[in-house]
């Protein structure tokens with residue numbers, strides 16, 4: 001078990017893992033059209049065995065996302081990866097801890113409030 005550079009302990013990791021999974025689900029839910037797609041979305045959890053047909057439906061869903069949603073999904077997946085590597089919750093600019101309330105509001109946040117603000121003024 002990796003103990004980390006990250007400020008997020010094991011309990012909190014599970015909390016954010018669930019939040020991110022839910023956010024991803026919500027996002028994909030917006031482009032679901034058919035019951036089949038809904039079923040494949042439900043089946044498509046990390047570690048689940050997904051049949052080829054469901055995989056195809058999932059690819060369709062992903063292809064339907066565009067612009068802001070597509071970007072958001074990428075961010076969610078990047079945050080999921082950071083959770084696994086222990087760098088979740090660390091500001092990418094200053095290396096400081098991103099406050100937990102901010103992470104609860106935006107679990108895929110990459111920057112602390114200060115750096116984010118600077119970014120937006122740029």
Ligand SMILES: [Zn+2]
Nearest residue numbers: 091094112115
């Ligand atoms: Zn920062």
